[in-house]
Amino acid sequence: MVAPERRRRVTISDVAKHAGVSKAAVSKVIRNDYGVSQAMRDRVKRAIDELGYRPQAAARALRGRAFTIGVLMQHIGIPFYAEIVTGLVDELAESEYQAIMIQGGTRDKTEKRAIDALIDRQVDGILMIAPLAARTHLEQVAREIPTLVLGRHDRSPAYDSIVDDDRVGSELVMEHLIGLGHRRIGHITFDKEHGQAADRTPQIRAETYERVMREHDLAGEIAVATTSYTEEGGYDGARELLGRSPRPTAIFAGSDEAALGVLAALHEAGLSVPGDVSVAGYDNTKLAAHPNIALTTVNQDGVVMGRTAGRLLLERIEGRTSAAHFSVIPSLVVRRSTASPRPCPAGTETQMPARTVRDVTAADAVRRRG
Amino acid sequence: MVAPERRRRVTISDVAKHAGVSKAAVSKVIRNDYGVSQAMRDRVKRAIDELGYRPQAAARALRGRAFTIGVLMQHIGIPFYAEIVTGLVDELAESEYQAIMIQGGTRDKTEKRAIDALIDRQVDGILMIAPLAARTHLEQVAREIPTLVLGRHDRSPAYDSIVDDDRVGSELVMEHLIGLGHRRIGHITFDKEHGQAADRTPQIRAETYERVMREHDLAGEIAVATTSYTEEGGYDGARELLGRSPRPTAIFAGSDEAALGVLAALHEAGLSVPGDVSVAGYDNTKLAAHPNIALTTVNQDGVVMGRTAGRLLLERIEGRTSAAHFSVIPSLVVRRSTASPRPCPAGTETQMPARTVRDVTAADAVRRRG
DNA sequence: GGAAAAATGTGTACCGGTCTACGACATTAC
DNA sequence: GTAATGTCGTAGACCGGTACACATTTTTCC
Numbered sequence: 001m002v003a004p005e006r007r008r009r010v011t012i013s014d015v016a017k018h019a020g021v022s023k024a025a026v027s028k029v030i031r032n033d034y035g036v037s038q039a040m041r042d043r044v045k046r047a048i049d050e051l052g053y054r055p056q057a058a059a060r061a062l063r064g065r066a067f068t069i070g071v072l073m074q075h076i077g078i079p080f081y082a083e084i085v086t087g088l089v090d091e092l093a094e095s096e097y098q099a100i101m102i103q104g105g106t107r108d109k110t111e112k113r114a115i116d117a118l119i120d121r122q123v124d125g126i127l128m129i130a131p132l133a134a135r136t137h138l139e140q141v142a143r144e145i146p147t148l149v150l151g152r153h154d155r156s157p158a159y160d161s162i163v164d165d166d167r168v169g170s171e172l173v174m175e176h177l178i179g180l181g182h183r184r185i186g187h188i189t190f191d192k193e194h195g196q197a198a199d200r201t202p203q204i205r206a207e208t209y210e211r212v213m214r215e216h217d218l219a220g221e222i223a224v225a226t227t228s229y230t231e232e233g234g235y236d237g238a239r240e241l242l243g244r245s246p247r248p249t250a251i252f253a254g255s256d257e258a259a260l261g262v263l264a265a266l267h268e269a270g271l272s273v274p275g276d277v278s279v280a281g282y283d284n285t286k287l288a289a290h291p292n293i294a295l296t297t298v299n300q301d302g303v304v305m306g307r308t309a310g311r312l313l314l315e316r317i318e319g320r321t322s323a324a325h326f327s328v329i330p331s332l333v334v335r336r337s338t339a340s341p342r343p344c345p346a347g348t349e350t351q352m353p354a355r356t357v358r359d360v361t362a363a364d365a366v367r368r369r370g
Numbered sequence: 371m372v373a374p375e376r377r378r379r380v381t382i383s384d385v386a387k388h389a390g391v392s393k394a395a396v397s398k399v400i401r402n403d404y405g406v407s408q409a410m411r412d413r414v415k416r417a418i419d420e421l422g423y424r425p426q427a428a429a430r431a432l433r434g435r436a437f438t439i440g441v442l443m444q445h446i447g448i449p450f451y452a453e454i455v456t457g458l459v460d461e462l463a464e465s466e467y468q469a470i471m472i473q474g475g476t477r478d479k480t481e482k483r484a485i486d487a488l489i490d491r492q493v494d495g496i497l498m499i500a501p502l503a504a505r506t507h508l509e510q511v512a513r514e515i516p517t518l519v520l521g522r523h524d525r526s527p528a529y530d531s532i533v534d535d536d537r538v539g540s541e542l543v544m545e546h547l548i549g550l551g552h553r554r555i556g557h558i559t560f561d562k563e564h565g566q567a568a569d570r571t572p573q574i575r576a577e578t579y580e581r582v583m584r585e586h587d588l589a590g591e592i593a594v595a596t597t598s599y600t601e602e603g604g605y606d607g608a609r610e611l612l613g614r615s616p617r618p619t620a621i622f623a624g625s626d627e628a629a630l631g632v633l634a635a636l637h638e639a640g641l642s643v644p645g646d647v648s649v650a651g652y653d654n655t656k657l658a659a660h661p662n663i664a665l666t667t668v669n670q671d672g673v674v675m676g677r678t679a680g681r682l683l684l685e686r687i688e689g690r691t692s693a694a695h696f697s698v699i700p701s702l703v704v705r706r707s708t709a710s711p712r713p714c715p716a717g718t719e720t721q722m723p724a725r726t727v728r729d730v731t732a733a734d735a736v737r738r739r740g
Numbered sequence: 741g742g743a744a745a746a747a748t749g750t751g752t753a754c755c756g757g758t759c760t761a762c763g764a765c766a767t768t769a770c
Numbered sequence: 771g772t773a774a775t776g777t778c779g780t781a782g783a784c785c786g787g788t789a790c791a792c793a794t795t796t797t798t799c800c
Binding site: 098 | 427459492634
């Protein structure tokens with residue numbers, strides 16, 4: 001067997017020669033530039049097809065664009081991030097741009113390396129999902145490359161941003177629980193001491209929890225456990241809240257991850273859900289939807305966020321200079337983990353619709369902000 | 371406020387000028403090339419630090435390497451893929467290479483576009499996780515760029531490959547169930563009719579199931595439902611198996627996804643797990659580990675696979691031409707979804723350790739194959 | 741001490757595109 | 771008929787690196 005001789009790739013010069021025109025002409029056709037006759041266009045396009053030519057991104061990047069959008073995320077295994085990427089990829093599908101993902105990890109140092117890697121690869125735009133970096137660093141990056149930050153509440157005129165409206169989401173949960181008749185509602189949050197919190201999300205959720213409690217004259221029932229938004233954090237937080245007397249009849253965990261820990265703690269304590277304690281989360285992760293878990297939670301439409309991100313980035317690349325900030329309205333997903341505090345007649349299970357999603361349309365869900 | 375004037379990036383020429391040497395010298399230092407004195411090295415390195423220079427990947431790619439490994443996957447939200455990437459990133463951390471991920475989607479066309487995108491971006495190596503493409507196409511890609519295919523059983527001398535040893539994994543499940551005393555064990559598999567199956571994985575699992583049944587003189591009890599490896603497939607398959615009389619006391623679903631569907635179907639039928647029916651899956655997804663699900667399943671060490679993939683790709687890039695094929699030995703994770711078929715005395719729950727993972731060390735888990 | 745060998749640094753042609761400047765030609769205006 | 775304008779195509783510099791060829795030292799060895 002002959003060694004597989006690596007055949008040289010077809011270049012723009014090959015196409016030019018094959019079509020009997022100049023390199024410049026081919027380039028113009030590829031980029032849909034001005035100053036090409038229809039005849040020329042057809043001719044070049046035929047040559048491109050015949051040779052199976054595809055421009056090399058690296059060469060293009062050197063002078064013009066790389067036609068690449070870089071997406072930075074801590075970890076690729078997070079379902080919500082996957083939704084965002086789905087939306088982004090969807091939006092970019094019609095364009096010539098390609099999305100590439102890079103893992104930044106959970107440490108400042110590794111994230112910086114990842115961001116640098118994207119810049120070094122000349123991406124045309126960067127979508128940062130919940131980055132750890134300091135705001136000044138983000139602004140510095142944005143000065144070099146169109147940047148969109150998703151999931152952080154600290155806006156900047158230097159870059160676009162998209163966030164979930166955590167106020168609305170938290171209100172939805174609280175009004176739901178209170179509407180069911182709960183009064184002793186606990187909350188699990190976290191602060192900087194317990195992990196990397198470059199963002200105010202937990203604060204907003206906790207503040208809203210307290211505000212709604214007060215608005216319903218339940219200030220005396222406020223009970224917050226400050227741990228972290230992880231399964232362990234939820235577990236610890238739940239144990240703390242359950243230790244109080246009287247114990248809460250409902251727990252609003254700041255995140256689904258934490259809510260899973262809460263469920264584990266309740267399971268261990270021999271308490272039933274929602275019979276003894278109702279549980280609600282935030283984020284609508286895939287786990288939350290599973291019938292064996294059936295967690296009431298808040299859904300952020302990641303796909304819409306991703307689509308919007310793609311659109312905004314393309315706009316920026318096309319030259320927009322003013323910053324755009326979007327807030328996406330979440331919706332409540334009621335499942336079987338929440339019910340009225342009074343137990344139902346023995347033997348019958350709470351009859352809540354298993355997967356009622358009060359969805360808003362994409363158009364409603366996104367609203368432009370000042 | 372002054373418009374943020376985009377400052378020109380520091381280039382190799384800037385460094386050369388600042389250090390008072392030639393471009394070529396700087397390039398040599400960067401690449402650790404032969405023919406540089408220690409004095410020169412120090413001088414250039416200082417200049418690099420002082421200016422904060424980082425080479426531009428696009429420019430490097432044009433002539434030499436891009437220092438980029440491309441990872442193709444259907445979807446970034448799959449936890450097992452995330453593990454692989456973790457291992458890969460870990461392995462690459464010491465090198466100068468960076469991993470970028472790209473979504474291929476679930477259709478041939480979108481996958482092809484993604485692969486082309488990687489090639490156009492001049493990546494130095496491609497890791498394809500369970501690609502859909504035909505073998506000939508993969509070989510064609512491998513002729514251009516060092517390629518490693520993960521999770522497909524069809525080897526080729528053109529590219530390296532890493533697979534889970536599905537025979538061993540399936541044996542582990544079956545021996546476990548039979549060891550518990552089960553005889554009527556059903557299996558859920560899928561075939562090409564029910565989805566994209568470029569690979570023989572389901573076949574191997576199903577064949578092993580049947581073989582082990584026969585080896586234990588249980589040929590008469592063999593019951594296979596052919597649906598798909600999805601939650602819906604598991605649901606449908608379980609309903610089919612449960613319809614038989616007598617119904618199986620255990621179900622070995624070909625994948626965790628399918629197992630989740632099985633659980634849903636059992637739940638709906640009012641059957642308890644593992645009291646009435648034991649359930650085992652394959653893949654050890656994150657869901658399977660959750661206490662509310664606690665599924666007995668087979669764990670493939672994705673991190674080890676990723677690390678191995680990284681090492682093999684770097685070897686290839688360095689010039690290895692012979693193909694390497696690795697098989698990773700999985701391990702059984704026993705959780706609460708499996709127990710002996712005879713119900714325990716009423717009131718006590720089956721006492722199985724919740725999260726016993728019989729782990730093999732990384733060294734044992736990977737073994738080289740002809 | 742002198743020749744051969746090794747070590748070190750530089751000049752410069754690339755890589756494959758993009759893009760500006762410019763020339764040739766056609767069309768319209770006066 | 772000539773000038774002005776517009777359309778179309780090409781030449782060639784350029785992007786920021788790499789790597790080869792070569793000149794110039796320095797070292798090694800008799």
